[in-house]
Amino acid sequence: MRRAAFFTFLLIVLGVFGWRWLAHLPPRVTETDTSVAAAGVTLNSQTLTLPADQIAYPAGPGSDVLTTNCTGCHSPEMILNQPKLAADKWQATIDKMRKAYHAPLAPADDARIIAALMALPAQRADSAK
């Protein structure tokens, strides 16, 4: 008798609060081999093929030294797009690459790198100011 009363009570409690409790459950997450989804948002696995470097250093005596020392970390546009910079500014950039980013640049090569940089079309004295 007491057991029946208990179950009746339980059913009433479930009836009243059950729906509200269900509504607070987190949304169900579903997965496939390539996706995860819940509550209207699906995320699909992605793979991307990046293009090769789009632009090379212009042919010239300095292109080898730039390719050897700079291309390991970034494509040539980073250098080719710079404004006309004085030699001390290029030296500061080399110092930054060496000190901040630990680029393996031999100090003995600095003069050759700077000469190659200053010989680029946008850096030459006769290029548009």
Place this chain on the structure above:
Amino acid sequence: MGGRVGERAGADAVSAPLKPNVGRRHALGLLGAGAGLVAAPRWAQSLVAPQVDLHLPGGNGTRPTTDAFPGKTGMILQRSRAPLLETPIDAFDGQVFTPNERFFVRWHYADIPTSVDVRKFRLTVTGATRQNLSLSLGDLLAMPRVELAAVNQCSGNSRGLFAPRVPGAQWGNGAIGNARWVGVRLKDVLDRAGVMSGAVQVRASGLDQPPGDAPAFAKSLDIAHAMDGDVMIAFQMNGAQLPMLNGFPLRLVVPGWYSTYWVKALDRLEVLDKPDTGYWMDKAYRIPTAPHANVAPGAKDFPTTPINRMVPRAFFTNIADGAILPRGAPVSLRGIAMGGDHGVKAVELSVNGGRNWHAAALGADEGRYSFRLWSMRLAALPPGPCTLAVRCTNSAGETQAFAPTWNPSGFMRNVIEQISVSTA
């Protein structure tokens, strides 16, 4: 002159159309004719990628456009590796949200994520927490969601326009975009881990890897900022999953702050009990503490602080510098504006070098961190050459100035934009 334009502007501003009222082809034609944006002859345009001239002072501002990067079309190629792709200004025209395939791309290191398995990906939360977390994307998708429109702008957006010029990525004005972001609050994730009472910052980092011994890219926010309820971990951008190049599967969104903090491919949060002294907080992305981050060219040893909140900006998107417009005919001007870390209160135009300003009509308010479209219809331009200027004032009363900020890192440009036009 100012009075006449003002009258017309006042009368027309309310009804000024916010959608382009000239066809897209015509608008692009204006750009092309005015600024020589399209370098290749018409017959060759399908064969040769069009060049864009960013009009950088001192030159070397011509860049190719590219479709070579998956998920991106018509982007200005600033650097192939690590990718730097800029959004052409006309891509912002007439739409408050920047399409994902036109959204700018900026990575520091070449080793960026090229494959993500959504079932295996985990976001970890470690450090000064009651418990460490390793959350799957399913865990995050099951959490309460938030949605926010917010502008993402590179700290160095417009660096190429600095005079004197400074080294770095030579952006024009297009290292910026606005999107509707959906995700979870950073606060909710941190609460789930339980932040210890002595914690001071949260450091965020992603799947990109440094070369050799270079410092891994990581950025930190103070705890109070990280817990403000606005900072979010986004898994959707403009209703779709994020493009790989914009940080799939998760990206930190720090509304009102420059995108250096919006860590892409976010997979690690560390709760710190001491301030972050890593390279990317202590040495890089720092601005002068002087007002407007402005110092004299050549200045050295000035005090600095990590770059932080954004400032108001406004741009013309349908007419480029140098455009030739029909004489005596009405002119529709359109653009985008942002208030920085506050909403856009007003956008104003001047046709006389700032002596008089006229309120532009504003588009729908998508929230304080969003772009807002502006438009104005002028009855006619004054005869001869004319310089148009546009400025934004935010709801905190902050506005733009004619004098540009200068600092050696090329950060925080927000000078009043001006374009020279003439009538013919």
